[in-house]
Amino acid sequence: MATDQLELSIVMPCLNEAETLAICVDKARSYLERSGVAGEVIVADNGSTDGSQRIAADHGARVIDIPRKGYGSALMGGIEAARGRFVIMGDADDSYDLAHLDLFVEALRAGDKLVMGDRFRGGIAPRAMPPLHRYLGNPVLSWLGRVLFRSRIRDFHCGLRGFDRDAILDLGLRTTGMEFASELVVKSTLAGLRIGEVPTTLKKDGRSRPPHLRSWRDGWRHLRFLLIFSPKWLFLYPGMVALILGVVGSLALLFGPVAVGGVGLDVSSQLYLSALAIVGYQGVVFWFLTKAYGQREGFALPRSRLFSAIAQRISVESSVLVGVIAFVVGLGIAVAQFIAWAASGFGALDTAQTVRLAVPGALLMILGAQTIMAGMFLGILSIDHKS
DSSP states (O other), rough: OOOOOEEEEEEEEESTTOOOOHHHHHHHHHHHHHHOOEEEEEEEEEESSSSSSHHHHTTTTTEEEEOOOOOOHHHHHHHHHHHSSEEEOOOSSSSSSSOHHHHHHHHHHTTTTTEEEEEHOOOOOOOOOOOHHIIIIIIHHHHHHHHOOOOSSOOOSOOOOOOOHHHHHTTTTOOOOHHHHHHHHHHHHHHOEEEEEOOBOOOOOOOOOOOOOOHHHHHHHHHHHHHTHIIIIIEEEEEHHHHHHHHHHHHHHHOOEEEEEEEEHHHHHHHHHHHHHHHHHHHHHHHHHHHHHHHHHHHOOOHHHHHHHHHHHOOHHHHHHHHHHHHHHHHHHHHHHHHHHTTTSSOOOOOOHHHHHHHHHHHHHHHHHHHHHHHHHHHTTOOOOOO
């Protein structure tokens, strides 16, 4: 539990940082001494084998051993062990200025629950950030974060940030890897916490070895997290576009070939458009089920009026009923075609005309079956259970 005796805990995740750890701890302690802030320095060690633990302890830090591997695991272990009301987290590679944390503490004292550093506004030293990160990775992922979650944060992945310890623990952060940085911002935004941003600097880290960060692997993990926590953009919007295009196009071709400009569309196009409709409908269903699952498990997914309106009108029974009706109509088309074929003595058929009607029949049967199965799965999600 946090105590009244300490205002600030400075937490550093550590995995074999012997080259730079001492100077980072000294800088953090010098800030506490210079500012008069009652605080501590915590090194959350993630299994170092280079003597980092001893270095940290010798320079006055409290060392917390975190057996579970991962950047997020180390930070959460350090945050949980912190005794301060506020926590400032920063890397132990000497890339961030831990000796000058005044702007972070001022913002926290003023009521911000999360204070992000902005390296692009504060200044990035030459060779401190790879061009791929500076001009593609960070700008794109930060832009996505702003679009998907209506966040105002400019530098989504700055490693120097401060927060109210209790407010952040209440978010139920779960990720163990580098995507922890995204989860912290996303869940704080969705929870409606007051978030600020202050300029900070970034210099080239002092290590002779390569960093733990892997550009493509960790970039993908950040992107995956952002998309999963925004099912509208991942499932609903692409699904709606595909469903509408597929259904409208397939129905238009039901009455004969259609020319679009100089391109003629016929039964083969109708078949592919119906496949597009199936994929789109599955996307919409996935969106709804993802939201329902998130609501059941208490995930802080974005609020959605559309989901709330649909959820009030959808039940297992209504889903199964609609699905059965669609399936029966599609099956009726198939039976009618079979009867017509039998009446002709099972002879040769006009392939184009047969397929033109068979495609919407098959489409209705597939969408009906999907609706029935989605409704039954929704019923499984709605079963009461103990945590």
